[in-house]
Amino acid sequence: PGLDVLARKAGLEYFGTAIDNVVLDNPTYIAIAHNRSEFGQVTPSNGQKWELIEPQQNKFNFTLGDQITVPATKARQLKRCHNFVWHNQLPGWLTGRNWTKPELVKVLENHIKNEARHYYNDCFAWDVVNEAFEDDAVASLRKNIWLDTIGKEYIELAFKFARKYTKPGTKLYYNDYAIERVGNKSLAVAAMVKDFRKRHIPIDGVGLQAHYTVGRAPTYDEQLATHKLFSDLGVETALTELDVRIQLPDNATLQAQQAAVYANSTRACLDADDCVGITVWDFWDPVSWVPSTFPGFGNADIWDADFTKKPAYFAVSNLL
Numbered sequence: 595p596g597l598d599v600l601a602r603k604a605g606l607e608y609f610g611t612a613i614d615n616v617v618l619d620n621p622t623y624i625a626i627a628h629n630r631s632e633f634g635q636v637t638p639s640n641g642q643k644w645e646l647i648e649p650q651q652n653k654f655n656f657t658l659g660d661q662i663t664v665p666a667t668k669a670r671q672l673k674r675c676h677n678f679v680w681h682n683q684l685p686g687w688l689t690g691r692n693w694t695k696p697e698l699v700k701v702l703e704n705h706i707k708n709e710a711r712h713y714y715n716d717c718f719a720w721d722v723v724n725e726a727f728e729d730d731a732v733a734s735l736r737k738n739i740w741l742d743t744i745g746k747e748y749i750e751l752a753f754k755f756a757r758k759y760t761k762p763g764t765k766l767y768y769n770d771y772a773i774e775r776v777g778n779k780s781l782a783v784a785a786m787v788k789d790f791r792k793r794h795i796p797i798d799g800v801g802l803q804a805h806y807t808v809g810r811a812p813t814y815d816e817q818l819a820t821h822k823l824f825s826d827l828g829v830e831t832a833l834t835e836l837d838v839r840i841q842l843p844d845n846a847t848l849q850a851q852q853a854a855v856y857a858n859s860t861r862a863c864l865d866a867d868d869c870v871g872i873t874v875w876d877f878w879d880p881v882s883w884v885p886s887t888f889p890g891f892g893n894a895d896i897w898d899a900d901f902t903k904k905p906a907y908f909a910v911s912n913l914l
């Protein structure tokens with residue numbers, strides 16, 4: 595049995611993967627990506643981001659998103675959709691001029707409305723707002739076009755628009771990295787969640803991206819405490835972008851350490867009260883975002899370049 599079959603037996607809702615558009619012509623890749631026994635859930639790595647979905651104002655192009663969601667639907671895989679609001683991968687028409695607050699709120703609503711409607715029957719979960727907080731040392735809201743023009747209200751507006759235009763029952767997530775330990779940043783996110791719950795701003799989950807590095811990853815206990823931080827506030831959690839990068843050159847010792855990080859993360863999700871699933875941020879080393887983003891690092895995924903399952907794969911499957 596594959597990872598998703600095992601994960602469901604172990605009580606999770608899914609084990610999934612991100613899929614990027616650049617590998618759609620690779621039949622071996624596609625056969626694994628849409629093998630429902632391995633992956634019961636799929637997230638587009640890029641296809642649903644703003645610059646691709648709305649490349650010109652109010653001109654929507656769902657081609658790249660659909661390239662991921664349509665085959666996933668055929669394969670009866672769930673879709674986590676990613677994302678409505680972020681500071682990266684925004685189109686030039688949006689970043690290249692000064693908006694008034696009412697104008698930008700309209701832009702935000704129109705984007706969420708159109709994208710939510712197009713994917714109305716597809717997405718069981720949406721990352722509504724992605725990476726809105728600065729790192730631990732600051733832990734305040736990240737300076738970006740949304741905060742600068744609309745103010746901190748942009749986050750709750752996005753969640754309200756998402757609730758308004760997505761199918762009832764769609765899980766609405768706040769998603770971020772470096773919140774997998776209890777620390778300034780995760781506590782700042784928790785404070786926001788608590789405030790949203792109090793004021794009835796719709797939010798269902800917090801996505802822990804879980805982009806880890808061998809040698810620096812949070813332990814099982816640290817991750818379990820973080821899941822609890824959020825579940826105590828009445829929201830579910832998920833590992834939404836799990837990968838574990840290695841400082842190259844790779845070797846068997848590092849791969850074993852990597853496997854242990856994947857295993858700890860999986861075990862913490864299984865043991866947490868409300869961690870619903872795990873998504874790897876791609877499963878195949880050659881398409882990982884890591885080498886281009888973190889020079890000198892790589893091999894972060896669970897299948898190697900030859901499509902051989904790595905120790906990390908078996909560490910996860912043995913545990914599930």
Ligand code: XIL
Pocket residue numbers: 614639640724803835883
């Ligand atoms: C990454 C993609 O994997 C890359 O292909 C792209 O060039 C940049 O974005 N956090 C996120 C994801 O929420 O959207 C990012 O995806 C990785 C970090």
